[in-house]
Amino acid sequence: xxxxxxxxxxxxxxxxxxxxxxxxxxxxxxxxxxxxxxxxxxxxxxxxxxxxxxxxxxxxxxxxxxxxxxxxxxxxxxxxxxxxxxxxxxxxxxxxxxxxxxxxxxxxxxxxxxxxxxxxxxxxxxxxxxxxxxxxxxxxxxxxxxxxxxxxxxxxxxxxxxxxxxxxxxxxxxxxxxxxxxxxxxxxxxxxxxxxxx
Numbered sequence: 001x002x003x004x005x006x007x008x009x010x011x012x013x014x015x016x017x018x019x020x021x022x023x024x025x026x027x028x029x030x031x032x033x034x035x036x037x038x039x040x041x042x043x044x045x046x047x048x049x050x051x052x053x054x055x056x057x058x059x060x061x062x063x064x065x066x067x068x069x070x071x072x073x074x075x076x077x078x079x080x081x082x083x084x085x086x087x088x089x090x091x092x093x094x095x096x097x098x099x100x101x102x103x104x105x106x107x108x109x110x111x112x113x114x115x116x117x118x119x120x121x122x123x124x125x126x127x128x129x130x131x132x133x134x135x136x137x138x139x140x141x142x143x144x145x146x147x148x149x150x151x152x153x154x155x156x157x158x159x160x161x162x163x164x165x166x167x168x169x170x171x172x173x174x175x176x177x178x179x180x181x182x183x184x185x186x187x188x189x190x191x192x193x194x195x196x197x198x
Contacts, residue, residue, distance in 0.1 A: 002026050002027065002028050003026070003027055003028065003067065004027075004028045004030055004066050005022075005027045005028070005029055005030070005066065005067055005068070005069060006030055006031070006032070006035075006060055006061070006064050006066045006067070006068040006069070007019075007029055007030070007031050007068075007069060007070075008032070008056050008057050008059075008060035008061075008068045008069060008070030008126075009031070009032075009041075009056075009070060009071075010031075010032055010033070010041050011153075013152070013153035013154070014071070014182075015031050017173075017177070017182060017183075017186075018069065018186070020173060020177060021177055021182070021183060021186040021187075021190070022186065022189075022190065022193075022195075024195065025190065025193055025194070025195045027193070030066070032060065035063075035064055039059075039060060039063045039064065041056075042055055042056045042059035042060070044056070044072060044086070046072075046086075047086075048086070048122075049072040049073065049074065049086065049120055049121070049122040049136075050072075050122045050124070050134055050136075051072075052072035052086065052122075053070055053071050053072040053122045053123060053124035053134070054124045054126070054132045054134070056070035056071075056072070056124070057069065057070035057124035057125065057126035057132060058124075058126045058130055058132060060126070061126040061127060061128045061130075062128060062130070064128075065128045066128070067125065067126065067127050067128070068125070068126050069123060069124070069125050069126075069189065070123075070124050070126070071121055071122060071123040071124065071182065071185065072086070072121075072122055073088070073119065073120060073121035073122070073181060073182060074086055074087075074088035074119070074120055075088050075117060075118075075119055075154075075155045075159065076117060076118050076119075076120060077105070077109070077115075077116075077117045077143060078114065078115075078116040078117060079109060079112050079114055079115065079116075080108065080109075084105070088154070088155065089101075089154070092104040092105070098153060098154055098155075099147075101154075101155070102147055102155060102157060102158050105143065105155070105158060106143075106145070106146070106158070109143055115142040115143040115144075116140070116141075116142050117140075117141055117142055117143050117159065118138050118139065118140045118141070118181075119138060119139050119141070119155075119159060119168075119180065119181040120136075120137075120138045120181055121136065121137050121138070121180075121181035121182045121184075121185045122134055122135070122136045122185065123135045123136070123137075123182070123185040123186055123188075123189050125189060125192070125193075133192060135185045135186070135188035135189045135192065136184075136185050136188075137180070137181045137182065137183065137184025137185035137186075137187075137188070138181050138184070139161060139162070139179060139180060139181050139184070140162040141159050141160050141161045141162045141164075142159075142160050142162070143158050143159065143160070144157075144158050144159070144160050144167055147167075147169070148166075148167045148169065148170055149166070149167045149168070149169025149170035149171070150169060151168075151169050151170065151171060151172065151173065151176065152168050152169040152171070152176065155168075156168035156169040157169040161179065164179075168180060
């Protein structure tokens with residue numbers, strides 16, 4: 001029997017990536033907007049990526065009574081002592097668009113030569129009884145001098161992958177999924193769910 005699995009995120013970019021990353025498994029993937037009533041997105045109040053991912057997955061699983069996958073991910077820039085980090089989406093203001101966030105990050109790094117950074121992702125799989133399994137991934141790189149690429153979302157146009165020279169936003173989806181922080185974490189989740197790595 002096909003299991004319904006909730007993707008615990010209202011972010012269309014994340015939802016799309018999860019559908020691609022979990023393709024081929026015997027799962028009926030649903031999102032919060034598919035539920036009645038539509039649950040509100042849990043607040044990220046934890047002190048770590050793992051805590052936030054676990055909280056979101058547990059909250060959605062408790063409301064939906066479905067196993068739920070949720071993650072917390074972020075960009076950590078060495079020159080900014082790990083910022084924007086846990087607050088990557090909100091660091092430059094709740095209402096800032098992705099383009100505005102990227103522009104503000106570039107402004108903060110103006111004149112900075114050492115631009116090392118990493119993308120981090122922790123994926124949580126929660127059962128309605130509150131049990132959680134965690135899967136993590138990270139990728140090193142540096143911050144570009146200007147945005148490049150049309151794919152991806154968030155800070156992808158600024159993140160140059162170590163040893164590659166392209167930004168995350170320049171990669172086709174299939175290639176991005178093999179090397180991205182979320183792709184690496186979800187590859188571990190796929191195996192846990194009985195699938196083969198992509």
